[in-house]
Amino acid sequence: MDTNLIKKTMGFNHLIDINEGWVDRRVFCEQDIYEQELYRIFARSWLFVAHESQIPNAGDFVTTSMGEDGVIVSRQKDGAVKVFLNSCPHRGNKVCFADAGNARRFTCNYHGWAFDSAGSLMGMHEEYCYDPGDIDKSTHGLKQVAHVDNYKGLIFANFDPDARSLEQWLGDFRWYLDILLDNEDGGTELIGGCIKSEINANWKLGVENFIGDAYHAGWTHDSGSRAMNNGEPFPPVDMENSFHASINGHGWEFGLEGMGDLVLLGRPKVIEYYNRIRPDMAKRLGEMRSKIFGSVASASIFPNISFLPGISTFRQWQPKGPWKFELKTWVIVNKAMPDDIKDEVTRGVMQTFGPGGAFEMDDGENWENCTTVNRGVVTRQEKLHYRCGINRKVDDHPVLPGLVYRGQYNDANQRNFYQHWVDMMEAPTANDIPYRWEPKFSGLETRDFAGLNDLKNGGK
Amino acid sequence: MTNGSAQLEAPTLDLIISLQQVLYKEARLMDQERYSEWVEMLAEDLHYFMPGIETRYRRDETDQIGDQTRMAYYNDNLDDLKKRLRRLETGTAWSEDPATRYTHLITNVEVELSDQEDHFRVYSNFLAYRNRNERDQDTLLGNREDLWRRKGSSFELVKRLIVLKQNILLSKNLNVYL
Numbered sequence: 001m002d003t004n005l006i007k008k009t010m011g012f013n014h015l016i017d018i019n020e021g022w023v024d025r026r027v028f029c030e031q032d033i034y035e036q037e038l039y040r041i042f043a044r045s046w047l048f049v050a051h052e053s054q055i056p057n058a059g060d061f062v063t064t065s066m067g068e069d070g071v072i073v074s075r076q077k078d079g080a081v082k083v084f085l086n087s088c089p090h091r092g093n094k095v096c097f098a099d100a101g102n103a104r105r106f107t108c109n110y111h112g113w114a115f116d117s118a119g120s121l122m123g124m125h126e127e128y129c130y131d132p133g134d135i136d137k138s139t140h141g142l143k144q145v146a147h148v149d150n151y152k153g154l155i156f157a158n159f160d161p162d163a164r165s166l167e168q169w170l171g172d173f174r175w176y177l178d179i180l181l182d183n184e185d186g187g188t189e190l191i192g193g194c195i196k197s198e199i200n201a202n203w204k205l206g207v208e209n210f211i212g213d214a215y216h217a218g219w220t221h222d223s224g225s226r227a228m229n230n231g232e233p234f235p236p237v238d239m240e241n242s243f244h245a246s247i248n249g250h251g252w253e254f255g256l257e258g259m260g261d262l263v264l265l266g267r268p269k270v271i272e273y274y275n276r277i278r279p280d281m282a283k284r285l286g287e288m289r290s291k292i293f294g295s296v297a298s299a300s301i302f303p304n305i306s307f308l309p310g311i312s313t314f315r316q317w318q319p320k321g322p323w324k325f326e327l328k329t330w331v332i333v334n335k336a337m338p339d340d341i342k343d344e345v346t347r348g349v350m351q352t353f354g355p356g357g358a359f360e361m362d363d364g365e366n367w368e369n370c371t372t373v374n375r376g377v378v379t380r381q382e383k384l385h386y387r388c389g390i391n392r393k394v395d396d397h398p399v400l401p402g403l404v405y406r407g408q409y410n411d412a413n414q415r416n417f418y419q420h421w422v423d424m425m426e427a428p429t430a431n432d433i434p435y436r437w438e439p440k441f442s443g444l445e446t447r448d449f450a451g452l453n454d455l456k457n458g459g460k
Numbered sequence: 461m462t463n464g465s466a467q468l469e470a471p472t473l474d475l476i477i478s479l480q481q482v483l484y485k486e487a488r489l490m491d492q493e494r495y496s497e498w499v500e501m502l503a504e505d506l507h508y509f510m511p512g513i514e515t516r517y518r519r520d521e522t523d524q525i526g527d528q529t530r531m532a533y534y535n536d537n538l539d540d541l542k543k544r545l546r547r548l549e550t551g552t553a554w555s556e557d558p559a560t561r562y563t564h565l566i567t568n569v570e571v572e573l574s575d576q577e578d579h580f581r582v583y584s585n586f587l588a589y590r591n592r593n594e595r596d597q598d599t600l601l602g603n604r605e606d607l608w609r610r611k612g613s614s615f616e617l618v619k620r621l622i623v624l625k626q627n628i629l630l631s632k633n634l635n636v637y638l
Contacts, residue, residue, distance in 0.1 A: 099514040099627070101522075193524070193531035195512040197629040220554065227547035266543060326628060331531065339529075347535055351544060356533050356634035358547045364632030365555035 012425040018415040021387030028202040029374035034322040042067025046156040046169045053189035062100045083157040084119035084142040152181035171439045172401040173247040175446040180309045186335040195329045201367035203325040206317040210298045210306030211251040212413030224358035228266040235260040242408035249302030249420025251413030260296030261310035265348040286450025313353035386411040399451030471571045487564035503616040510534040510622035561591040578610040598631040
């Protein structure tokens with residue numbers, strides 16, 4: 001990557017002020033800013049590329065995008081995962097056109113250059129036309145992504161050779177991620193297939209919605225809530241016992257009632273299942289996390305993964321220019337679940353958060369209009385209000401790590417998401433990205449700590 | 461058809477026309493958002509299924525249409541479908557107001573007798589056009605494979621498989637039935 005493109009700072013600080021609580025609308029619409037997002041954010045972030053369960057066997061692959069760069073995620077014979085550009089080094093053509101499958105090699109349709117499942121160049125059509133010295137096959141494989149790592153089933157990749165480790169990137173957010181990824185023995189898997197849709201909106205609107213916007217749910221989704229839950233409105237929110245928590249731009253908003261999101265899934269058998277495993281979940285993750293699970297909650301991993309623990313939708317907002325994103329939707333379930341419960345979850349997710357889902361249908365319309373109004377050059381200079389709950393910061397919460405705010409109707413996680421966005425847009429190198437929350441669980445297995453208060457006794 | 465012959469009899473012209481008329485009526489009810497009347501055309505044991513279709517190589521043996529454990533836009537029984545429709549009755553489905561303008565075109569209708577008495581396999585193609593607000597529009601195209609059962613003087617839909625000819629749904633949502 002040409003780092004000069006990054007070092008030449010444009011200045012982004014003036015676009016956001018999280019202490020005042022506003023965001024400049026140009027971050028949602030301007031092409032120049034979008035191009036810099038691709039360089040500074042997507043080419044330097046740990047990006048989700050696959051779940052382990054999508055590529056269980058040697059030769060299994062999925063294709064996806066990191067930012068707008070197409071990549072192949074490929075399982076090796078030794079079980080490792082490689083991620084490389086889906087673009088032939090000869091003339092640049094794609095070498096794989098499938099969403100997923102199993103392949104011993106990827107062969108370019110143009111001149112028959114063939115690459116093995118590690119991305120190495122094996123040979124080409126009419127190879128005799130190359131004289132000795134014309135090409136060194138060992139250096140003309142598909143370009144490897146600099147780093148690949150895995151957190152409890154989620155495979156991430158990072159283009160930036162100077163990137164911090166995945167553990168540092170996720171930081172103490174791992175403590176929250178365990179609620180989704182490690183609440184039962186065996187971990188998680190994705191249901192087969194992927195539903196993709198295209199929304200004419202800026203990618204950040206999806207992310208910020210899931211990172212903290214419980215506030216929209218009772219209004220936008222009144223119809224969906226009533227449809228899924230026997231005419232009942234969205235579950236009431238307890239502003240005293242609900243929180244926003246943010247770490248490194250990732251965020252989770254949640255109640256502690258344990259039931260809200262599960263009810264909205266509209267599947268009684270799934271509720272029974274979780275009620276059955278919840279006592280074990282409390283032993284495994286501690287009381288607090290077992291109550292967060294299933295509550296009205298939503299979360300995003302910076303920059304573009306979101307999910308609803310309990311409702312089990314898992315999704316990625318893939319940028320396609322400032323005015324458009326592609327939404328990839330999966331269903332995430334515990335491997336240990338019986339098949340009929342997996343089936344119930346899958347049906348429930350597609351009835352709520354598929355493109356034809358009772359909730360999803362009302363979101364796209366909002367995000368599209370939040371974006372397209374900014375075609376107006378006067379409109380786009382108006383700042384947007386992000387001050388909700390700005391004075392509700394909880395310092396030194398005994399259990400919860402991260403920047404914690406009280407009351408899940410709050411803009412706190414959104415503010416911190418945009419703070420991290422600015423931090424990355426401004427940082428000359430990955431090591432210059434400031435920590436707004438000093439990690440407390442470095443090198444530790446976060447599953448083993450019921451909370452911050454457990455750190456002094458070394459875990460449960 | 462119950463005589464054990466492998467060759468099914470040809471449907472009568474009357475039957476073909478009757479089932480065609482049923483499909484057209486269904487399309488008209490959907491165009492007019494008369495969903496409570498549409499639901500009357502659906503059987504208690506309905507299976508309404510629209511799988512998500514990934515792009516895969518020809519050699520790939522994944523059963524993208526038959527495997528019902530995979531991701532699907534719709535994999536609904538009658539109660540599931542009614543839940544989705546209930547959203548429209550709440551009066552707070554904001555993205556449905558102003559109303560979407562719909563047109564369903566149903567073509568290529570083929571009727572086959574099935575090996576179950578009073579059950580008929582009906583193939584058709586659809587083009588569903590949607591237009592919203594100022595210039596929001598999209599077009600959904602695909603094939604359907606239905607099983608209709610005779611009910612009194614008419615028919616009820618027992619099974620519908622919808623195969624949409626898109627990899628990425630090229631629209632923000634699916635507020636349309638097919």
